[in-house]
Amino acid sequence: DADVTQTPRNRITKTGKRIMLECSQTKGHDRMYWYRQDPGLGLQLIYYSFDVKDINKGEISDGYSVSRQAQAKFSLSLESAIPNQTALYFCATASGTSSTDTQYFGPGTRLTVL
Amino acid sequence: AQKVTQAQTEISVVEKEDVTLDCVYETRDTTYYLFWYKQPPSGELVFLIRRNSFDEQNEISGRYSWNFQKSTSSFNFTITASQVVDSAVYFCALSDLGGSARQLTFGSGTQLTVLP
Numbered sequence: 001d002a003d004v005t006q007t008p009r010n011r012i013t014k015t016g017k018r019i020m021l022e023c024s025q026t027k028g029h030d031r032m033y034w035y036r037q038d039p040g041l042g043l044q045l046i047y048y049s050f051d052v053k054d055i056n057k058g059e060i061s062d063g064y065s066v067s068r069q070a071q072a073k074f075s076l077s078l079e080s081a082i083p084n085q086t087a088l089y090f091c092a093t094a095s096g097t098s099s100t101d102t103q104y105f106g107p108g109t110r111l112t113v114l
Numbered sequence: 115a116q117k118v119t120q121a122q123t124e125i126s127v128v129e130k131e132d133v134t135l136d137c138v139y140e141t142r143d144t145t146y147y148l149f150w151y152k153q154p155p156s157g158e159l160v161f162l163i164r165r166n167s168f169d170e171q172n173e174i175s176g177r178y179s180w181n182f183q184k185s186t187s188s189f190n191f192t193i194t195a196s197q198v199v200d201s202a203v204y205f206c207a208l209s210d211l212g213g214s215a216r217q218l219t220f221g222s223g224t225q226l227t228v229l230p
Contacts, residue, residue: 042118042205042220043159058217090159102149103218105159 003027004106006091012112013081021076021109023091032074033092033103034058034066036085043090049074081113116141118208120221127196128229135191135224137206143167146210148182148189149218153203165189196228 004025013019023032030051035043035058045058047066055066063085067075078085088110092103117140127133139148150162163173165182173180177194193200206221 040123040222042207042222043218044220045217048217088157092159102147102161102164104161105151107158110157 004091004093004104006089006106006109008109009107010110012114014114015082017081019078019081019111021089021091021111023074023076023106025072025091025093025106027093027095027104028071029093029095029104030071031094032068033094034064034074034076035090035092036060036087037090037108038087046076046089078111078113081111083113085111086113087111116208116210116217116219118206118219118221120204120206120224122224123222124225124227126227126229129198130195132192132194133196133226133228135193135204135206135226137189137191137221139187139189139206139208141208141210143210146208149207149209150180150189150191151205151207153205153223155202159205162191193226196226198228198230201226201228 007022033048034046036046037043044060046060046064047058049055049068052068052071065077088108090108091106094103119138122136125133146167148165152160152162163180170182170184179192181190203223203225205223207218209218
């Protein structure tokens, strides 16, 4: 089984709809991240969390919110989706006790907002 | 501020050719980590390598090798005897220890196409 899973893998929604993307991990990592990838661009950080009680905004948090329900779960919500939020979304995890900083990514969720 | 530049947007080679993907970075920190990730057509991001800023030794793993040069702020990736399965987007990324975010800054990626 994959260490980092994301659901759904693909989603098509309409402008104005609320949508939630979910991420679960079995790696036992404390740190979790949400990124978005737009065509031809690298990844941009949306939100990150160092533990259940710690949530931080990334460089492009406007229009998004997150919830860290447990160490293993980190959800990303779009309260009112808009077409320019069409992108590939990645969840990542990293160990909070290691200095290696390696982030391990989930398979991605492809979101289309019509 | 961190910055990672991958000037090569797309590269196309014929199978068995060697190919080098360039990565240039900027950081004000003396301690940092550099990474390469592979994104095959299926879309997932696969971790390839992490390099500490204090370790300038080149690394070789099978057909892959990495050349880290602090003097030129570069961390280039070479694939020897390329194969069609190497076709993917490759991302270089940087994480420094300034602040507590331990964030990754990604380059814009290089699309590598290996033709049969």
